[in-house]
Every structure is written in structure tokens, then in C-alpha cells.
Amino acid sequence: MDVLWMVPLLLIPLLMWTSGAFVFYFKKFFYVAWMMCLALLAIPLCILKSGGRDVENMRLIRSLVRHVKYLLGLRFEVSGWEHLQTEGPYVIISNHQSSLDVLGLMEILPDRCTMIAKKELIYAGTVGLICWLGGIVFINRKKTSDAKSVMADAAETMLKDQIRLWVFPEGTRNQNGDLLPFKKGAFHLAVQAQVPIIPVVFSSYRSFYLRKEKQFKSGTIRLKILPKIETKGLTSDDVSDLCDKSFNVMHSAFLETSSSVPQSNGPVSH
Ligand SMILES: CCCCCCCCCCCCCCCC(=O)SCCNC(=O)CCNC(=O)[C@H](O)C(C)(C)COP(=O)(O)OP(=O)(O)OC[C@H]1O[C@@H](n2cnc3c(N)ncnc32)[C@H](O)[C@@H]1OP(=O)(O)O
């Protein structure tokens, strides 16, 4: 009889464990904490290897992050690898749904490639420091003139140091099931440096990850690398057309890959 009162006590954690919201918070917390720990490990390794801020550190960061997808029950299906076989600098543009995008980015990140990010990221503890060591270019989105001049410098550095840059042209995270209109920075950057743009599309996360509904199941993400778009000979007058053209190819690819995303194939939590 005495043990009967323990039944609800045992049921509560069991119910929490099987509830979607618990799994959501647990996986989110684990993801952030694990990335923070990995960054802590990466910091001394990067400093020992390159002595400080260097795009080459991204190789090490990439190799340390690759296993994280397994821990979260995520799978990537990549297509269009051949489009990344382009010599020299280029600008990669992709849609941006969540901080989980970092996992897909690290799946396909080419050598000598770093990112453009909001400046607030530098304050994200060990992750912020590893972003700085990896050569990430920080911009102040609230001050367009500052952001433009940082990106103009980045165009010069790309050519001088043979660096590739990954930009999220939506300018913010977006999980509304479609793409946001693109900001122009990525296209000015590519035109100023006269380098090609390689569009990359992540399929919708909505079949396994819903922030508002607190759902984070196992799932498959399709990553589609699209053919490069040349910018040789283009000027700032062509930026709007280039932006529209890039949006259109990515939008079609987003709708196509997202409609055929397989449902979760790992253990499903409700
Ligand atoms: C082991 C380790 C574990 C841990 C491992 C961690 C790994 C580390 C992974 C990190 C991963 C990072 C992930 C970060 C993800 C984000 O931080 S996303 C947010 C930051 N990124 C961005 O915002 C990029 C996209 N934004 C842009 O490009 C925007 O254009 C800018 C530059 C911010 C400007 O913003 P805006 O003023 O709101 O934008 P916009 O309407 O485009 O431009 C206004 C005018 O300026 C003009 N303009 C814009 N840019 C330029 C330019 N560069 N030159 C000349 N004119 C320009 C436009 O043409 C426009 O003029 P009109 O054509 O209308 O006449």
C-alpha cells in the first residue's frame, strides 16, 4: 500500500519524457550546451594551430561539429556537390530557418569558407569566440552604412586572401514555410568582388522542428546545391536583377525539396 503514492511520482517524469515539449527543450538545451563545450575544446586547438583568427580554423570547427546531427536524430541528403567544385573565391547564399542550419552548413562547407553574421553572435560565449577565431565577418544590421563598409572590405579580403563567404540573404531566421525577401548585401558583395554566387537550399524543417509548437522530432533535411550564377561584368545597377534571379531559383528549389522531404525515420517523440 505504501508504495502506491510513488506511482504518480514515477509517472510524472515518464510523461514528461514522452511529451513533445520535454523533448523539444531537452534537445534545444543539449544542442546549445554541446556546441558551447565543443567550442571550448576548439578554442585552444585553433590558437595552437593558427595562432589566432584564421579562416583555416573552419576546417577544425567543421570536423568537430559533423557528429552533432546524429545526437539530434537528424539526417542530411545532399545533392549538387558538383556545383561546389569551383576554383577560387565565391559567395554562397542559403535560406536560414534556425541555428540548426549550422549543422547543414558544416556538412558541405568548402575549404577557406567563412560566414557573415550579426555582431551580437560574438557575445555568445565560447561559440562567439570560436566564430571570431574562424574568421567570421560581423556586421551591425541596425547600421546599414557600417554593414556596407564592412562588406566592401570583405569583398577585397575575399580576393586578396582567396576566401569564400557564406551569407544568409534573408538577414534573419525564418520558419514561416517560405523564403523572406532577400536583402541586397550578398549580391553587392559578389558584384564588387566579381565572383560567382552559389545558391544552397535547405528543405523546410517543418516536418520535424516547430519552434512555436515546441516540437523537435528526428528528421531528414535535403540540402540542394544549385548551379553557380556568374557576376563577371555586372555592376551595382544589376544587383536588383541578380537578387531577383537568385531568389527565384532558390524559391523553386525550396518548394520542390520541401514538398518531397521524407517524414521522420528515427525514433519519433510525441
Ligand atoms: C566547434 C565549434 C562549435 C560552434 C560552431 C559555431 C559555428 C559558427 C557558425 C556561424 C553561423 C553564422 C550564422 C549567422 C547568421 C546570421 O547572423 S544572419 C544575420 C546577419 N546576416 C545578414 O544580415 C546578411 C544579409 N543582410 C544584408 O546583406 C543587408 O543587405 C545589410 C548589408 C545588412 C544591410 O541591411 P538593410 O539596410 O536592411 O538591407 P537592404 O534593404 O538590402 O539595403 C538597403 C540599401 O543598401 C544597399 N546595399 C546593401 N548592401 C550594400 C553593399 N554591401 N554595398 C552597397 N550598397 C548596399 C541596397 O542596395 C539598398 O539600396 P536600394 O537598392 O534599395 O537603393
Ligand SMILES: CCCCCCCC/C=C\CCCCCCCC(=O)OC[C@@H](O)COP(=O)(O)O
Ligand atoms: C545573442 C547572440 C546569439 C545567442 C546564441 C546563443 C548561443 C548559441 C550556441 C550554440 C548554437 C550553435 C550555433 C550558433 C550559430 C547560431 C547562429 C544563428 O542562428 O544566429 C541567429 C542569426 O542568424 C539571426 O538572428 P535573428 O533571428 O535575426 O535574431
